[in-house]
Each structure stands twice: as C-alpha cells, then as structure tokens.
Amino acid sequence: xxxxxxxxxxxxxxxxxxxxxxxxxxxxxxxxxxxxxxxxxxxxxxxxxxxxxxxxxxxxxxxxxxxxxxxxxxxxxxxxxxxxxxxxxxxxxxxxxxxxxxxxxxxxxxxxxxxxxxxxxxxxxxxxxxxxxxxxxxxxxxxxxxxxxxxxxxxxxxxxxxxxxxxxxxxxxxxxxxxxxxxxxxxxxxxxxxxxxxxxxxxxxxxxxxxxxxxxxxxxxxxxxxxxxxxxxxxxxxxxxxxxxxxxxxxxxxxxxxxxxxxxxxxxxxxxxxx
Amino acid sequence: xxxxxxxxxxxxxxxxxxxxxxxxxxxxxxxxxxxxxxxxxxxxxxxxxxxxxxxxxxxxxxxxxxxxxxxxxxxxxxxxxxxxxxxxxxxxxxxxxxxxxxxxxxxxxxxxxxxxxxxxxxxxxxxxxxxxxxxxxxxxxxxxxxxxxxxxxxxxxxxxxxxxxxxxxxxxxxxxxxxxxxxxxxxxxxxxxxxxxxxxxxxxxxxxxxxxxxxxxxxxxxxxxxxxxxxxxxxxxxxxxxxxxxxxxxxxxxxxxxxxx
Numbered sequence: 001x002x003x004x005x006x007x008x009x010x011x012x013x014x015x016x017x018x019x020x021x022x023x024x025x026x027x028x029x030x031x032x033x034x035x036x037x038x039x040x041x042x043x044x045x046x047x048x049x050x051x052x053x054x055x056x057x058x059x060x061x062x063x064x065x066x067x068x069x070x071x072x073x074x075x076x077x078x079x080x081x082x083x084x085x086x087x088x089x090x091x092x093x094x095x096x097x098x099x100x101x102x103x104x105x106x107x108x109x110x111x112x113x114x115x116x117x118x119x120x121x122x123x124x125x126x127x128x129x130x131x132x133x134x135x136x137x138x139x140x141x142x143x144x145x146x147x148x149x150x151x152x153x154x155x156x157x158x159x160x161x162x163x164x165x166x167x168x169x170x171x172x173x174x175x176x177x178x179x180x181x182x183x184x185x186x187x188x189x190x191x192x193x194x195x196x197x198x199x200x201x202x203x204x205x206x207x208x209x210x211x212x213x214x215x216x217x218x219x220x221x222x223x224x225x226x227x228x229x230x231x232x233x234x235x236x237x238x239x240x241x242x243x244x245x246x247x248x249x250x251x252x253x254x255x256x257x258x259x260x261x262x263x264x265x266x267x268x269x270x271x272x273x274x275x
Numbered sequence: 276x277x278x279x280x281x282x283x284x285x286x287x288x289x290x291x292x293x294x295x296x297x298x299x300x301x302x303x304x305x306x307x308x309x310x311x312x313x314x315x316x317x318x319x320x321x322x323x324x325x326x327x328x329x330x331x332x333x334x335x336x337x338x339x340x341x342x343x344x345x346x347x348x349x350x351x352x353x354x355x356x357x358x359x360x361x362x363x364x365x366x367x368x369x370x371x372x373x374x375x376x377x378x379x380x381x382x383x384x385x386x387x388x389x390x391x392x393x394x395x396x397x398x399x400x401x402x403x404x405x406x407x408x409x410x411x412x413x414x415x416x417x418x419x420x421x422x423x424x425x426x427x428x429x430x431x432x433x434x435x436x437x438x439x440x441x442x443x444x445x446x447x448x449x450x451x452x453x454x455x456x457x458x459x460x461x462x463x464x465x466x467x468x469x470x471x472x473x474x475x476x477x478x479x480x481x482x483x484x485x486x487x488x489x490x491x492x493x494x495x496x497x498x499x500x501x502x503x504x505x506x507x508x509x510x511x512x513x514x515x516x517x518x519x520x521x522x523x524x525x526x527x528x529x530x531x532x533x534x535x536x
Contacts (some may be wrong), residue, residue: 034369114473147387154379157369161430164358166350167385212370212414217386 005237014123017134018229018247021123021190023137026203027145027227028183030217034205037180038197040077043090044184045196045212047073047097052118053104063133067185073097074181078174120193121244123233130189138188144179152176153214190229191244198248202228206255209262228254276339279304280470281326285334288321288488297320297494299335303436304438306468308461310501312478317492319474320361326472329356330533340437348350357431358440362424362447371415373426377401380433381492394433401433405459421452425459432463439463441473457484478505 004009032041051069073093081088094137105115114122126134151172154162163169180200187196202226204217211217234246279302289295296318301311313319325333328349337344369533378384380401383392402408411416415426417521424444431439434517441460445453461484463469475481478488482501489498489507497509 146389149388151385153369155386157367157371157376158360161358161379161427164324164329164353164360165380166327166334166353167346208370213372213375219369 005234008237009231010124011237013128013131014126014243014249015233017126017131017225018123018233018243020134020138021186021199022203022225023222024141024183024231025187025199026221027218028141028179029200029202029204029225030207030214030221031145031149031152031156031176032180032200033208034153035176037176038201039087039090040074040177040180041184041197041200042087043077043094044070044074044181045188045193047101048095048185048188049101049118049193050104052095053101053108056108057104062086063185063189066188067137067182069133070185071181074177074184075174076124078170078177117192118188118259119192119194120242121188121190121247123190123243126189134186134189137182141172141182141186143178144175147180148172148175149214149218191248195248198251199225200247202255206251206258209258224251224254224258277304279338279376280307280340281472282336283326284336284338286322286325286333286337288318288325288330288333291470294493296325296333299491299495301495301498303438303470303472306464306469308464308471308485309473310478310481310488311472311474311491312476312481312491313456313491319491320442322491323358323399323472323474325443326440327353327356345467354434355437356440357434357438357440359427359431359444361442362420362427367416368423372411373402373413373415373418374398374411376415376426377429380430382434397433397435398429401429404432404463405429421448424448424452424456428456428459437470439469439471441471443474443476445475453480457481460484461488488495 001080006015021234032038048066048070051066051073052062053063054060054069057067077086077089077093080093081087081091084092114125117125151167155169155172155176159169183200184196187199191199203221206224207220211220226252227245232250233243235241236246237251283385284300286299287294287297299322301309307369311319319476321330324330324343326337326339328344328346339352340355342348353465377398378392378394381392381394381397381458383390386392399408400412402411405430407425410422412427415423418426420496428444439460444460445456446455458482460471460473464471464486471507473481473485478490483489483511487498488501488505490496490505492512496512497505500503
C-alpha cells in the first residue's frame with residue numbers, strides 16, 4: 001500500500017508542496033500560539049475569500065493576488081485594535097471580507113471556481129506554477145522568521161519591558177501580522193479556508209507541552225507537523241478521503257496523544273497550567 | 276560637580292486643567308536610592324514611563340547621564356537604563372527558562388537565529404547577584420512570586436545599567452520577601468554604584484533602605500533624606516485628613532519578628 005502511495009503520480013507532485021506547507025505552518029505556528037493569534041488566522045483565511053474573488057473577477061493570478069490581500073487584511077488589524085479589542089476587530093474584518101468575497105465570486109464566472117476546493121483544500125490538484133509560488137513564499141517566510149524570531153518571542157513574553165528598553169513594538173507586530181497573512185495563503189491550498197487554522201495552531205500546541213525554549217519548541221512543532229501531514233496524506237490516499245480533513249484530523253490525534261502523555265507525566269508533579 | 280545619572284527638569288504631562296504630572300524636578304546621583312511614594316492615581320507610574328520616554332508627549336527635560344532623552348535617540352540613551360515594570364503586566368503561558376529570560380535583557384538576544392548568543396558569564400553574574408543562580412535551568416512558570424521577581428530583576432541587571440527604575444517591585448510579595456528585595460537593592464546601590472528610583476506604596480517599609488523619599492501627588496510635595504520624618508501636613512495634602520501614619524521602628528509590635536529574622 002505504501003509503495004503505491006509514493007509511486008502514485010498525484011502524490012508525487014503533491015507531497016513536496018504539502019510537506020513544505022507543513023514546515024512553514026509549524027514554524028509560524030510557534031509565534032501564533034505565543035502571541036495568541038489563533039483567531040487572526042481564522043479571520044485572515046476567511047478574508048482571503050475576498051482576495052480570491054477579486055482575482056477571479058479581474059482575471060489576475062489567483063494565489064499572488066490573494067496573498068497580497070491577506071497581508072493587507074492582517075496588517076489592517078493592527079491599527080483597528082487600537083480602538084476596539086483585537087478579537088472584535090478580527091471578527092469584523094473576517095465577516096466583512098468574507099461577504100465581499102462571496103459577492104465578488106458570484107459576480108465572476110462562477111463555473112470556473114472550485115468553491116469546495118477553496119473551502120476544504122485541494123493539494124492533490126496542485127499545479128507546477130503553484131509549486132513555484134509555494135517555494136518563493138516559503139523562502140520569504142523562513143527568512144523573516146529567522147531574522148525576527150527572537151524579538152517576536154520576547155515581545156510575546158513581555159511587551160512592556162521590551163518597549164521600556166527602547167524597542168518599538170509596532171513594526172515587529174506588523175511584520176508578524178504580515179507573515180501570518182503570507183502563511184495563511186500557503187496553507188489554504190492544503191487545508192482550505194476553513195481548516196487552515198488547524199494547520200497553524202495545532203503543531204505548536206502539540207509542542208507546547210514539551211518544549212522548554214524557542215528552538216526546542218520550533219523543532220518539536222516541525223516534527224509534529226511533518227508527521228501529521230504525512231500520516232494524514234497516507235490515510236487520505238489509502239481510503240480516498242478528503243486530504244485537508246485527514247491532515248487536520250491527523251494533527252488533532254497527535255495533539256490528543258501529546259496532551260494525554262503530558263497529563264500522565266505531570267500527574268505525579270504538582271498541578272500546573274501551562275497553556 | 277559630576278553629572279547626575281538622572282536629571283528631571285520641569286516635567287509636566289497632561290493638560291494644565293487636568294495634569295497627570297505637574298512641574299516635576301529632581302535629580303539622582305550615582306549610588307543614590309530614591310523612593311517615590313504617593314496614593315493611587317498620583318502619577319507614580321506615569322513619572323517612570325516619562326523617564327523612559329514611553330509617554331506620548333510631555334513637557335520639560337529628562338537627561339540621562341548628561342544626554343537629553345528624545346524619542347529619536349531613545350534606544351541609545353536607554354542603553355544604560357533598566358525599567359522593571361509591574362509584575363502583573365506579565366502573566367505568561369510561554370515556556371521560558373530562567374537563564375533565557377535573563378538573556379532577554381541583552382541586545383544579543385534580538386539578533387537573527389543564526390547568531391550564536393554567548394553571554395553565559397554576564398547571565399551567571401546577574402543571577403548570582405539576585406541569588407537565583409541555582410535555579411538557572413528551571414522553567415520561569417514554576418517559580419514562586421518572589422523568585423519570579425528576582426529573575427525579572429536579574430534581566431534588568433544583566434545589561435549593567437547605571438540607572439534602575441522600579442515600579443512597585445515588592446507588590447504581591449510577603450513581608451520577608453519584601454525586605455529581602457529592598458536589602459538587595461540597597462546592596463546594589465552600595466556595591467555597584469547603581470542609582471535607583473523606586474515607586475512604592477508603603478513609605479514605612481522602604482524608609483530604612485532608601486536615601487531619600489519623595490512624596491508625589493501630581494507634583495512633588497516633599498523630597499528629603501529618608502532620615503527626616505515626613506511632616507503630617509504633607510500626608511494630609513496627599514491623602515486627605517483620614518490618613519494615619521504608622522511608623523515602623525524597633526518598638527513596633529508588628530515588626531518584631533522581622534527584626535529578629
């Protein structure tokens with residue numbers, strides 16, 4: 001069975017972008033969990049609907065247009081949160097741009113749009129052009145992460161002290177939001193608009209119980225994501241189940257295992273709450 | 276005359292009708308430990324925030340080691356300043372080793388990941404100063420309140436500042452840990468010639484450790500060496516007539532056990 005998995009033509013073209021997505025998502029995931037930006041990923045992924053609608057209506061390239069749009073929406077949230085609370089701001093943007101997206105897609109020639117694929121992911125239909133876009137996008141995200149990770153980490157830990165020391169937090173926050181926007185667009189191909197958050201929250205959440213510092217968390221998050229995505233795709237191939245759902249469910253199972261074994265380990269120690 | 280470490284001249288924040296701080300002036304020399312007391316809403320935290328240029332706008336001058344602090348030169352001038360903010364700002368869910376938390380006080384901790392951070396000696400020195408060296412590999416979340424505060428203080432010390440600003444460093448600590456914290460700060464002033472400006476509620480608890488006390492309520496009502504007793508009318512100006520001052524000395528019943536220990 002596994003031999004045919006690796007030999008199948010569909011998987012051969014889909015496996016590399018899927019694993020690349022897993023690597024990027026799990027990297028940014030560490031910062032998403034640290035900065036509590038899970039809802040931002042929900043907001044941005046749904047908001048990208050408007051970007052996709054716009055690209056369809058104007059016949060612009062789908063993924064690049066949607067990526068730029070996702071970045072703009074993620075950046076927009078930074079000034080909005082000065083006036084109202086972050087989660088209300090995210091909800092507002094999310095509903096607004098989703099509505100705009102539905103409108104734009106209905107105006108475009110709806111026959112050419114695979115709405116189901118957009119919603120739940122269609123990594124198995126990835127084109128060569130898409131793969132190039134994946135690689136460029138991933139390299140950008142990795143470089144930004146390597147440069148900014150330590151500052152982001154410190155910012156999530158104690159922003160007030162960082163600002164008191166003379167660092168201005170806003171540019172770093174904007175950069176993080178933009179990076180989340182880019183990552184969300186990468187994940188949509190694999191997990192779809194609805195399931196993207198799972199890919200961006202679950203890997204670091206699995207690692208959270210075990211990692212003790214930034215680098216070990218990153219390594220664990222990466223391991224969990226690659227395992228979950230690989231396992232999910234294999235199951236999806238074997239039983240012919242939807243790939244996005246299998247991948248996210250695979251990660252959920254890893255989370256339950258990680259959480260359960262951490263609970264068992266801590267039962268002897270004094271009770272503590274880490275997440 | 277040597278340049279003072281911190282010089283605050285005619286600093287005002289807020290509008291003249293509703294001032295947050297009103298014409299504040301004082302200076303702090305090397306090795307001086309200054310305590311600032313005042314009621315809630317007196318502008319104590321705002322004063323510290325103004326000194327590190329975190330307030331959106333203020334009038335007057337803040338000079339640190341002879342350089343005038345402005346928004347554009349903030350990072351450079353504040354290199355020799357550490358500001359320990361209130362602990363309740365920071366309820367973390369993040370894994371963080373004591374050692375790594377102290378490292379955050381150094382600029383090296385903000386370099387890209389490919390840059391290897393080699394600051395072990397500095398970190399060990401700072402942890403040793405606050406008596407936390409034995410806990411260097413523990414998770415910050417597993418520490419007690421007093422240990423957490425000491426670790427945060429080590430983060431402030433690791434960059435070897437000339438000026439340390441503290442916003443209620445002993446809030447939430449029991450009386451023994453409080454006294455331990457003040458004694459430690461006093462030692463830092465004497466041994467390292469560090470200058471400290473500390474905001475606290477309880478004047479009685481700090482009076483035997485600090486060099487001078489300033490009473491702040493929008494403006495500085497009184498500023499004198501700690502050995503002098505603060506006149507009763509100052510208290511009434513600051514807190515209203517319902518205020519009763521309890522002095523802590525060798526005859527104080529409540530302080531007996533602390534004196535012995």
